[in-house]
Amino acid sequence: MNHPHDLNSPAQIPEHVRPINFAGIELLLDLLHCARTFYANIDLESLLILLCVSDATMRSFMLDTESAEKVMQSPKPPEEVRGSISRRVIADKTGLPRETVRRKTSELARAGHLTVDADDRVRISYGLADARGWLAVEHGHKAVLRYLDRLRQFGLDPHVVVDKFSN
Secondary structure, eight states: OOOTTOSSOOSSOOTTHHHHHHHHHHHHHHHHHHHHHHSTTOOHHHHHHHHHHHHHHHHHHHTSHHHHHHHTTOSSOOTTTOOOBOHHHHHHHHOOOHHHHHHHHHHHHHTTSEEEOTTOOEEEOOGGGSHHHHHHHHHHHHHHHHHHHHHHHTTOOTTSOOOTTOO
């Protein structure tokens, strides 16, 4: 019986698939380890929420060249440039149940990792104001470089995008 994700049950998989899969799993595990060293004693669901909120908090100013330039080295960018996210959107983006997101964001806010404003918008606290955060980011960057090296080890050019099965 064919697996539902099989594409006509090929006799062989393309030579790039397994190396990219292996290197990608290594990268994901390395990045999770880096994040967990900064957020010690945080379960994976809470970590997923923290990463989702961190992305939403930084996205508004990091993708706006003018804003990014003004706050790039600021340990605490002003609230007016920081983005936020609702608990409903966190649940949608992470696939976690809304009640889990509600409970865990409240716990993370009590622990000082998140802030929740009067409009119930969630933001990450200022983790990059802490040198431990810088170390975690640097270790994460090294993990990305190891990923690229791993692809090269398998004879793949990390700058070549493989879209053989994309539409």
